[in-house]
Amino acid sequence: MPSYKLTYFNGRGRAEISRLIFAAAGQKYEDIRIEREQWPALKPKTPLGQMPVLEVDGVELPQSAAIARFLAKQFHLAGKDNLEQAEVDAVIDTISDINTAWPASSSDEALKKKFLTEDLAKHLQNLETLGKLYGKGGHFFVGNQLTWADLRFYTFGQTCIEAAPDCLNNFSWLEQNRAEVEKQPKIAEYLKNRPKTSF
Amino acid sequence: MSSGDLKFYYFDLQARGELTRLILAAAGRSYEDIRFGFDKWPEYKPKMILGQAPVLELADGTQLPQSLTIARYVAREAGLAGSDNLESAKIDAVVDTQKDVNETYFSKVFPEKDETKKAEELKKFLDETVTKHVENLGKLKKAYSKDEKYFVGDKLSWADLFVFQSIQALLQAVPEVKGKFGEQFKPLMDAINGNENIKKYLDARPQTAF
Numbered sequence: 001m002p003s004y005k006l007t008y009f010n011g012r013g014r015a016e017i018s019r020l021i022f023a024a025a026g027q028k029y030e031d032i033r034i035e036r037e038q039w040p041a042l043k044p045k046t047p048l049g050q051m052p053v054l055e056v057d058g059v060e061l062p063q064s065a066a067i068a069r070f071l072a073k074q075f076h077l078a079g080k081d082n083l084e085q086a087e088v089d090a091v092i093d094t095i096s097d098i099n100t101a102w103p104a105s106s107s108d109e110a111l112k113k114k115f116l117t118e119d120l121a122k123h124l125q126n127l128e129t130l131g132k133l134y135g136k137g138g139h140f141f142v143g144n145q146l147t148w149a150d151l152r153f154y155t156f157g158q159t160c161i162e163a164a165p166d167c168l169n170n171f172s173w174l175e176q177n178r179a180e181v182e183k184q185p186k187i188a189e190y191l192k193n194r195p196k197t198s199f
Numbered sequence: 200m201s202s203g204d205l206k207f208y209y210f211d212l213q214a215r216g217e218l219t220r221l222i223l224a225a226a227g228r229s230y231e232d233i234r235f236g237f238d239k240w241p242e243y244k245p246k247m248i249l250g251q252a253p254v255l256e257l258a259d260g261t262q263l264p265q266s267l268t269i270a271r272y273v274a275r276e277a278g279l280a281g282s283d284n285l286e287s288a289k290i291d292a293v294v295d296t297q298k299d300v301n302e303t304y305f306s307k308v309f310p311e312k313d314e315t316k317k318a319e320e321l322k323k324f325l326d327e328t329v330t331k332h333v334e335n336l337g338k339l340k341k342a343y344s345k346d347e348k349y350f351v352g353d354k355l356s357w358a359d360l361f362v363f364q365s366i367q368a369l370l371q372a373v374p375e376v377k378g379k380f381g382e383q384f385k386p387l388m389d390a391i392n393g394n395e396n397i398k399k400y401l402d403a404r405p406q407t408a409f
Contacts, residue, residue: 090265
């Protein structure tokens with residue numbers, strides 16, 4: 001039985017998807033949360049000077065998406081065959097594109113507002129398109145069962161809603177998808193008990 | 200297997216399409232390599248699943264968007280994505296690390312129109328980003344490789360092809376990057392250039408601006 005150690009800052013950020021996968025799978029792991037002051041000392045000891053890092057079977061994996069995909073496959077949350085896994089990856093990459101396009105760390109408030117009011121909806125429309133095509137008429141993104149695509153959208157959705165509370169108002173499929181994730185008993189339990197953090 | 204069962208739609212460029220073409224070449228897999236100029240894009244765009252390219256279309260009409268998703272899918276089909284989940288993850292980690300650097304070039308250097316600013320961004324890219332990247336790739340190879348040539352385990356994977364293609368593309372765009380990579384990737388580049396299937400493809404592929 002492998003042991004898992006996930007190291008990240010004390011926040012959701014790029015690690016929460018992996019924490020949700022562990023929770024959905026009911027899998028124990030070491031959830032190491034580093035405070036900002038501890039990071040400079042730890043940084044040179046990580047593979048790429050970045051976090052999150054997953055340690056499994058003595059191997060260190062960097063890169064949040066690589067980590068999450070690995071865990072999802074370990075716990076059968078990645079899609080049931082190569083095509084479904086690719087459909088899941090397509091959702092993941094589409095969400096990643098939104099993060100790339102979102103000028104979240106810009107000091108230009110007008111630029112940020114423009115993104116939220118004009119551009120975000122087009123990206124969310126793309127996600128709904130994928131969910132409706134790959135989801136076989138169900139509420140999950142791919143193949144009528146929970147995969148890490150749903151968990152990833154769940155965390156991303158929280159970020160959207162915190163920035164713009166009405167962002168999903170015109171996207172009932174996406175709202176329903178998040179509601180289905182929240183209803184899963186192990187997820188509900190995890191959400192209730194996880195630390196409340198600012199990011 | 201007829202080429203009718205797989206269609207790859209992309210511009211007549213290397214850019215975000217070439218990795219998939221290289222993987223399919225390495226696999227000896229036939230497919231329809233549908234290439235179009237920017238002038239034809241308005242005809243193709245509405246037929247693409249998210250109005251973007253590249254797209255991979257399967258025999259039953261299912262479409263996959265997203266260049267790295269497509270590459271990973273065809274790599275898995277071809278046995279070029281690792282022999283178990285952990286190897287696949289190591290490959291993904293190398294791919295994502297290379298992707299981060301490519302995106303830095305495409306977001307910071309490539310679009311800069313002001314010549315002075317572009318030169319500054321390029322210098323920063325070469326001195327800082329590429330230097331760190333070569334170090335990072337070296338670290339990952341040391342941790343994951345069982346072979347002097349390949350990044351993960353002891354056989355060719357799509358991570359090797361992505362690094363190969365990215366270095367080639369960067370050399371074409373920025374010849375001054377040549378010295379930064381040293382000799383450490385030469386065994387890999389030689390192995391890929393010498394691979395029979397890939398050599399055949401490279402000799403025949405259209406020359407494009409990027």
